[in-house]
Amino acid sequence: MLRLGPLAAAGRLLPSGPRLGPPCPAGDRVSLSWSWPPPPLRPVGDRGLLSRQVRATAGSAGGGGRGAALKTPKGTRDHPPAHVVLRDRLLAAVVACFKRHGAAAIDTPVLELRETLTGKYGEDAKLIYELQDQGGELLALRYDLTVPFARYLAMNKITKMKRYHIAKVYRRDNPATTRGRYREFYQCDFDIAGQFDPMIPDAECLKIVHEILSDLQLGDFLIKVNDRRILNAVFAVCGIPESKFITTCSTVDKLDKMPWEEVRSEMVGEKGLSPEAADHIGEYVQLHGEHRGVEPLALFFQARQGGPAMKRHKAAYTTGQAHRCGCCCTGRPEAWLVSTGGLDLIERLLQDPKLSQNKLAKEGLGDMKLLFEYLTLFGITGKISFDLSLARGLDYYTGVIFEAVLLQQENDHVEEPVSVGSVAGGGRYDGLVGMFDPKGRKVPCVGVSIGIERIFSILEQRVKASGDKVRTTETQVLVATPQKHLLAARLKLISELWDAGIKAEMLYKKDPKLLKQLQYCEDMGIPLAAIVGEQELTDGVIKLRDVATREEVDIPREKLLHEIRRRLEP
Amino acid sequence: MLRLGPLAAAGRLLPSGPRLGPPCPAGDRVSLSWSWPPPPLRPVGDRGLLSRQVRATAGSAGGGGRGAALKTPKGTRDHPPAHVVLRDRLLAAVVACFKRHGAAAIDTPVLELRETLTGKYGEDAKLIYELQDQGGELLALRYDLTVPFARYLAMNKITKMKRYHIAKVYRRDNPATTRGRYREFYQCDFDIAGQFDPMIPDAECLKIVHEILSDLQLGDFLIKVNDRRILNAVFAVCGIPESKFITTCSTVDKLDKMPWEEVRSEMVGEKGLSPEAADHIGEYVQLHGEHRGVEPLALFFQARQGGPAMKRHKAAYTTGQAHRCGCCCTGRPEAWLVSTGGLDLIERLLQDPKLSQNKLAKEGLGDMKLLFEYLTLFGITGKISFDLSLARGLDYYTGVIFEAVLLQQENDHVEEPVSVGSVAGGGRYDGLVGMFDPKGRKVPCVGVSIGIERIFSILEQRVKASGDKVRTTETQVLVATPQKHLLAARLKLISELWDAGIKAEMLYKKDPKLLKQLQYCEDMGIPLAAIVGEQELTDGVIKLRDVATREEVDIPREKLLHEIRRRLEP
Structure with missing residues (x-):
């Protein structure tokens, strides 16, 4: 699913600078244990464990190479072992959740026909990587996993499927590094395709987001929910012509990073809405009469400015009390419901004299009510908020849309701004498969994409803050010799x-020094050393050394495997 | 490591036709258990479990799409769930071996600067996918994982590293499907970089191939070993100028699919060697005086022709007796050592009046002797053969080279030819990193690539032959209701x-029929159904049904989780 753009995935709040530099030069040699889940989030800078080590060498590595540039392509990076270990653990947690919900995995090529991607991404189509015409078909790199999934369903005439897909996607975003965006990044998508009773699969997608963000212990979060039909109805009752729905929608989508005044002036100036229509829209998308909680971004900015409103915000948020924050959120009044979810707002909108006359609005609000009913049964409404300002950037959504954000909490250890923000998103797209089917047959779909890159950067910071080193290998035993001429004994053992x-x-040496071998154990976090010397050969034993305690015991050769396994038991 | 070309990875023996068609349309709905390792190889056709189902729809799916072609790019394919499940199990076995040997994982971008790939692949450079110049750097898709690894080492000034990398690579091979080649395929590489004592890392690479092929129970196999220095020495003593070593080498490499006569005529006709030099080379690369065992390809062809020589071959092979097979292997005399490994041949070549005067030959033969010493300590020489005809296609090898092949055995159940052949390969490349280092500093490397695509197709055939269905989801419990109006109870449970x-x-229905729910369990291989009806709600129990036996027991609600876990224990 194309739900988290590279902007979303890589730190909107960062002023500049790449999020992660080129790879850690010693990435294969960091060691010691690393526990899952990691300790609670400490909001340190958006530069990770590895990037600091990296910067020292990035400059010198950036050029040269006997005349050739020695670098990865702009906007891409290598992942050293410590990255891969952390990423694999993160992906394992996500996959476990997808499997818990009965999804099967598929894989599609990185390459797609250009025409497959044409007309799916609106303005963003310019970010698609195209391959050179080397004869034959015109190709491009996939931009997301949603369009390939829709193509897959149509091509194989599949009308029902619950699938996940974890893979890299490619976006020629420019400039890449200065805004912390990457051009190659992972997406983790879960989608349910098929004609089902309303809101049951949609509710499951939200449950999945809730489970993953809870499992990963990323701190407090909120899942904003809206429906494209409600938004479109709002536009309709505000007198916007249908031809401008999509473009107006993409302006509303900017409310999470611009104050209302700027959004309004874009509506009037660039999009050509009348000032009255814009104001009218503003009344809806800024609705916050019954809302509780605070605007995390505003809160964050207050924190950065050291403003006094911050503590008030926090108190209101943590106690769940209603709090009007016109006082400090100068740009935009908060529009998030924290504890009531949104049933009250739904009821209010159903009473709205204009919206209640609109067929789309009634459908959307009716489904939203049903959705909240199901979410109540799942026990997760505490983290869900019906938010009229949520629009999502993409064209292809047709119903429910949602986006999960991490809530930044006050923390005395703040050194640099951490990029809190969108970590998951998705929605319903009932028309996309039909765009591929020769007869236009529709397969309704709803899905979610987990913003693994952003979550990765948060976890990476935590690992750094914890001071632990990430063990990049799993070696349990180093086979060592204390004297020369014992290579054969080592190889046999x-x-x-x-x-x-x-x-x-x-060690790949004929006659390594014992000290070097034991040092290697300590450097790499290898727990045991099996030492075979002349005396041990004579006695038919192996000296087993506990690297941490330095205790050594002679084990009869025939009992060695048993003893090693015993010691390695958790 | 670029060791297995798409040809090697996808069935050289197949006359025509794609190895696997487009994806299985019902791939997400196949079920039942699948055991690892699968039953022994039954050589059925090179069309898998999934492709047959697929062909039925491939034709109709091949075109259309409301004017757009509804297909994946030429030479690529989607992987439906049953593929992914099998592939993931296979990769897990490979990764387990790589980790057992202490390797760390890295990841590099799919995209590389074009200049990074330039001058590394010789003639094959024309197969590189290039990206369109959309402004900025000129890019290409990686062709293998070895060149990116060398770039990574040089860029980060790493002089020691044991790493694995499992990822897709891209080759614009043409035509793709008719020869069973794919343009996007997995490589699984393990490499050891660093200056170490001779042959210790090289021996470990061979041990890894031995372990993986044994673990996967792919049937009998043989690992052919040679050394580029020995080959070059042979060329030198046969009077070939050094400028023609590489091109002569790539002709010798064809000996595994062409008879000597054809290889010889290519040497003389295309490569411009003198007939005398070619004959002289032929004396070396065809050496088989002390060799035992049979030529599996010849054996295979005999089997196909029903020839009488087949049984003789097999007897010779299984008893390990010397067997001269000029009788039937009309094209090429067998050149593989099965049981003696090759120490005798090494000794013989060390006595060769010409080679024994050549410095490179002495080095190469000396190291080969050392290698066999280490392999003897590992206890794996039974499957290793020093084979002078092994050349490997790539330019960058500088020392030991090797290639593992599966041995086709006589089998009464043969229906169609199975593509036995190269399933792993590799070698030493001491100069590649230096090509990237600004100062040309060398980092010696040796590595191995496991031909996962070919192994995958073999395992896929076995699964098909076994008649088992691959379960593509891991769902343990279906939550069901026997009456209407119980959706809330299902959602809560x-x-x-x-x-x-x-x-x-x-099921995503408000009121599904119980029969449909139970049928879904059977179709999907879900072992348990938790049924909550009106009576169960009243009694505070859940009816737990064993789908296989159809037994149902009422479990008190508070004991449900415990009971489910108990039943799911292995």
Whole structure:
């Protein structure tokens, strides 16, 4: 699903500078244990564990290479082992959730026909990577996983499917690094395709977001929900012609990073709405009469400015009391419901004299009510907010839309702004598969995309803050020798360990010094050393050393595997 | 490592036709258990479990799409869930081996600067996918994982690293489908970079191939080993000028699919060697005086022709007796050592009046001897053969080279030819990193690539032959209701299961029929159904149904999670 753009995925709040630099030069040699889940979020800078080490060498590595530039393409990066370990753990948690909900995995090519992508992304189509015409078909790199999924369904005439897909997508965003955007990044999508009773799959998508964000212990979060039909009805009752719905929608979508005044002037100036219509829209999308809680972005900005309103905000937020924040949120009044979810707002809008006459609005609000009923049964409305200002950028949504944001809390350890913001998003797109089907047959779909790149950067900061090193290998035993001329003994022993499924290494030297071998264990976090010397060979034993305690015990050779396994038990 | 070309990875023996068609349309709905490892190889056709179902729809899906072509790019394919499940299990086995040997994972971008790839692949450079010049850098898709690894090492000034990398690579091979080649395919690479004592890392690479092929129970296999220095020495003593070493080498490499006569005529006709030099080379690369065993390809062809020589071959092979097969292997005499490994041949070549005078030959043969010593300690020489005809296609190898092939055995159940052949390969490339380093500093490397695509197709055939369906989801419990108006009860219950980490599904209908729900369990291989009806709600119980036995028991609600977990224990 194309729900989190590279902007969303990489830190809107960062003034400049790449989020992560080129790879850690010593990434394969960091060590020690790393626990999951990591300790609570400490909002440190949006520069990770690895990027600092990296910067030292990035400059020198940036050029040269015997005449050739020694670098990765603009906007891309290598992932050193410590990245991959962390990313794999994160992905494992996401996949576990997708599987818990009965999804099957598919994979599609990185390459698609250009025409497959044509007409799906509106203005963003200019960001698609196109391949050179080398003869044959015209190709492009996939821009998201949603359009390939729709193509897959149409091509195979599949009308029902619950699938997940975790893969890289490509966007020629420019400039990339100065705004912390990457041109190659992961998407983690879960989608339910098929004609079903209303709001049951939609509610499950929200449950999934709730589960993943809870499991990952990323701190407090809020899932904003809206419906394209309600938004369109708002535009209609405000007198906007249908031809301007999509463009107006994309302006409303900017409310999360612009104050209302700017959004309004874009509506009037660029999009050509009348000032009255814009004001009328503003009344709806700014609605916050019954809302509780605070605007995290406003709160964040207050914190940055050291403003006094911050504590008031926090008190209101943590106690769940109603709090009017016109006092400080100068740009935009808060429009998020924290604890009531939104049933009261739905009821109010259903009574609205204009909206209540609009067929789309009635449909959308009716479904929204049903959705909240299901979410109540799931017990997750505490983190869900019906928010009329949520619009989502993409053209293809047709119903429910949603977006999850992390809530930044006050923290004395703030050193630099952490990029809180959207970490998941999605919605219903009932028309996309029909665009591919020769007869235009529709397959209704709803799905969610987890913003793994942003979550990764948060976890990476935590690991850094914790001071722990990430172990990048899983070696359990180093096979060592204390004297010369014992390479054969080491090779024989390590072979036995490998064949028994034990993760083992040895130094690739004929006669390494014992001290060097033990040092390697400590550097790499290897817990055990199996030492075979002349005396041990004579006695038919192996000296097993606990690297942490430095205790050594002679184990009869035939009991070695058993003893190693015993010690490695959790 | 670029060791297995798309040809190697996708069935050289197949006359024509794609190995796998477009995706299985019902791929997300196949079910039942699938055991690992699968039953022994039954050599059925090179068309898998999934492709047959697929062909029925491929024709109709091949075109259309409201004016747009509804297909994946030429030479690429979607992977439906049953593919992904099988592939993930296969990759997990490979990764487990790489981790057992202490490797760390890295990841690099799919995109590289074009200049990074320039001058690394010789003639094959024409197969590189280039991106359109959309402004900015000129880019290309990676052709293998070895060149990016070398770039990574040089860019980060890493001089020691044991890493693995599993990712897709791209080759604009043409034509793709008719020869069973894919343009997007996985590589699984393990490499050891660093200056170490000779042959210790090289021996470990061979041990890894041995472990993986044994673990996967792919049947009998043989790992052919040679050394570029020995080959070059052979060329030198045969009077070939050094400028023609590489091109001669790539002709020798064709010996595994062409008879010697054809190779010889290519040497003389296309490569411009003198007939005498070619004959002289032929004496070396065809050496098989002390060799035992049979030529599997010849054996295979005999089997196809029903020839009488087949049984003789097999007897010779299985008893390990010397067997001269000029009788039937009309094209090419066998050149593989099965049981003696090759120490005898090494000794013989060390006595060769010409080679023994050549510095490169002495180095190469000396190292080969050392390698066999280490392989003997690992206990794997039974599957290793020193084979002078092994050349490997790539320019960048500088020392040991190797390639693993599966051995086709006689089997009464043969229906169609199975594509036995190269399933792993690799070698030493000591100069590649230096091509990237601004000062040309070398980092010696040796590595191996597992031909996962070919292995995948073999396993896929086995699954098909076994008649088992691949379960593509892991759902443990279906939450069901026997009457109408119980959606709320289902939603509440499934939410509890999800929160307890149990994999659960329900049908997305308000009032589904019980029979449909139970049928879904059977179709999808879901072992348990948790049924909540009006009576159960009144009694405070859940009816737990064992789908296989159809037994139903009422479980008190508070004991449900415990009971489900108990039943799901292995």
